[in-house]
Amino acid sequence: VKLVCSGAGAAALACLDLLVSLGIKRENVWVSDIAGVVYAGRKEEMDENKLRYAQKTEARTLADIIGGADIFLGLSAARVLKPELLKTMSAKPLILALANPEPEIMPDVAKAARPDAVIATGRSDFPNQVNNVLCFPFIFRGALDVGATTINEAMKLATVRALADLANAEQSDIVAAAYGIEDVKFGAEYLIPKPFDPRLIVNIAPAVARAAMDSGVATRPIADFDAYHQRLLQFVYHSGLLMKPIFQAAKDSPRRIVFAEGEDERVLRAVQVVVDEGLAKPILVGRPAVIAQRIERFGLRLKPGANFEMINPADDPRYRAYWTEYHRLMERRGITQQLAKIEMRRRLTLIGAMMIHLGDADGMLCGTYGTHDSHRRYIEQVLGLRRGAKTCAAMNAVILPDRTLFIADTYVNADPTAEQIAEITLLAAEEIRRFGITPKVALLSHSSFGSSAHPQAQKMQSAVQLINAMEPELEVDGEMHGDAALSADVRDRVFPNSRLKGDANLLIMPTLDAANISFNLLKAAAGSGLTLGPILLGVAKPAHILTPSATVRRIVNMTALTVVDANVERQRALV
Template sequence: MDKTKEDYAIKDNGWRTLADAIPNADIFLGCSAAGALTQDMVKTMAAHPIILALANPNPEITPPEAKAVRPDAIVCTGRSDYPNQVNNVLCFPFIFRGALDVGATTINEEMKRAAVYAIADLALEEQNDVVTSAYGGEGATFGPEYVIPRPFDPRLIVRIAPAVAKAAMESGVATRPIENWGEYTEKLTQFVYKTSLFMRPIFSQAKSAKQRIILAEGEEAKALHAVQEVISMDLASPILIGRKEVIEEKIKKLGLRLEVGVNVEVVDNENNPRYEECWKYYYNLTKRKGITPAIAKRVVRSNTTVLASVLVNLGYADGLVCGLFGSYGKHLDSIKDIIGLKNGVKTAAALNSLVLPSGNVFLTDTHVNDDPSAEELAEITLMAADEVHRFGIEPAVALLSHSNFGSSNTLGAPKVRDALKIVQEHNPQLMIDGEMRGILHFVRRNALKSCRIVR
């Protein structure tokens, strides 16, 4: 027996087999061979045994086999098709990341312990929507079927690497100490959340304003996960629309740290104390559009986007998020009927962002206007440019068409050229050109030398 094994050896009691040694054992840690641990052996273990059957590709005993004779057991394997997968991908990449980032001269026990504690702390937290989606929408909370984070959890790098880096600094093996932990954590976040840097200016504004934001589909898991992130990042004061008991049950099932009445407000559309105020407001707003009191009552109770819009207009909220299901157009129509357009604006439009390795691209209009006029195109362009500015980005606008700089005069190309003139009259400083095919905007060698988009 070598020195490593001697540290864990006990007095010789005459045991020569695993079956001899395992009665009343609290923990089984196996890295041997498939089938080494039998159901008869598991039966003899202590109450609530922990079974770490880590042989690969097949464990010493499978979770179903162990649970069949000991339902109280906590079983971990190296397999991804069973709960509690123990995989070195949970720690090795992030230990190395933390060690490299501080120039650690070695990986010591303090750094390993820091990784273990970071993993343990993360296991106690709620799962985010990335993990839930990766496992077919199945949520999990800390317990026998979830004692260790899942390998897909994008938060692993953000939790483990800083913990390892701090341990390296505190134990004296770091040669490049980190001074700004906020910046370091933000940098790590960008590895897994590609929109992190892109959204930073918006998040900064949100934190300073702390607006009351309604999520119209408050019973949806995606909405609840989003609210958890909003609260964790202190971005807004969220309000959920939905049945209170359903929302509370979903929160419990998903293992979220949301508390109705504490860090999140719920407007129960079936038991709303402001119901009369809301339906009367909606009726007065739409009674000339064929809406009767009976219809108004029904719509305000059943259409959560309508209710959210009414609550915004009445001053109970500052903004809303909707559209997790249903028609985009119907949601937009409800919002336009109740909230309307900004003063001076004639056209509503959609603005989408693409976060690409080569940079961020905004597309408009992707959802609303089928065949906009030149004036509408110009208005949409100017509004989009203003929104892009809010992201801290100087907009460069390409007006897209089937035509390249006058190569065609059919199917709307002249309209795009007219829109360009209107935009330039309203904002001569805006970097804009067109009409052009989309490929020209991305492949510069195909563009005209005189193209006004210089980057």
């Protein structure tokens, strides 16, 4: 490989040293600067650093040395590389024109002269932006975390290799959304990760830290890199701390989770993360050809049979067993044999529920399109309620800067009775404990500890009494205002004898309207869209209904939660 560099300042020489460390032969490196070719015996504008790249040659200009070059590295000035010079380079040349704000040659000019060229610049308005923001923050993160005494060559090489690995990985959903792209994968238009890629910190910082330790410059070696990786994830995903015990439990015992909308882009990207993290054994419902096409389109590494199982609604050997069982369950509720056959071909959530019912899967996620009711119908028909439960409900979590709040019932019961509210509270409290959190429950109302005789207020008062009788150890109180629930100081002024100590983390609302509106307001106004759920409570087996706005990260989080739910005995009585 022949490399020609325009520029011989500190940045250019540092880049050349790194490239030589990566394997480019020094004798194949040619350098030109403001005074011309760096050649042996040159006196003008020379120093010891340039001397190591001086060539024995009669060439004196960039034009004299660029012929046959495979790589052009520009760290000099605008318009140095002329189109006619570009034409003398070898086939498929790599052009790294990094001068700012105008590069040595503009990408469109370079493409016109050499359509086969692969081009990178420092500009964000063209593909392949080379920007030091891709590495500097994360090099320093890794170096500081191990107390490195210097930034050495090993640490820089580790950064390069981490960036290269990330460039070859599938595109991040966050990057796809930020840049309005969806089918980018490693190639001429995507040589280097984008600055918005959230995986940069979790890939580069550990690589740098490990290199510092291996090269002997770390004063505070990291003993547990898995724990370090999890800490870094919390910088990227604020849900990391909340989900930590759930992720660990899922990894310890992954289960078969069916994704009803297996063709959806977000689902496929989430499944890639699930496979990489070892959280679950995915089953995708969808057309094999469509899934394969989209895996290729999104640059994912998923392999059917190896990474996931597939069920084709149009052609699966279990079809007869599924529709027969569905007809048996529903024949006295208006489902004929013919309708059972039709439904089992077209209702993806029904297929997933039947897989769980017949033991072919352990849990399900659905709901990336459609309404909550339209999916819950099939879950209730096939899976039913757990023993002792008389209702199901939905709970969401919103992750705020200073706390995490769980809210119920956000999707199911429009105006629950006192008995239903008591049951929903117990189901929600049980689920919260899976996160390693002690539930502190407030039943909310427009009334504050008996200040109103309105039926809605009386309903919440009755629910508190029922809960206290059913689970006396649960820390719960109400009915109360929202500010009293979230501030012990406010509550103590209003009702100093409350059983609830500290701030509530589970808010039980009097109606679906109150719960859904509160959740969405908090999510938009204070939660930066960081949420978990909806978590479907009260169902006999784990099946959760997402929302059309679900992100990849939320799907990953809910997958882990579904695995944990699948490992818990759900058929025990509530009390």
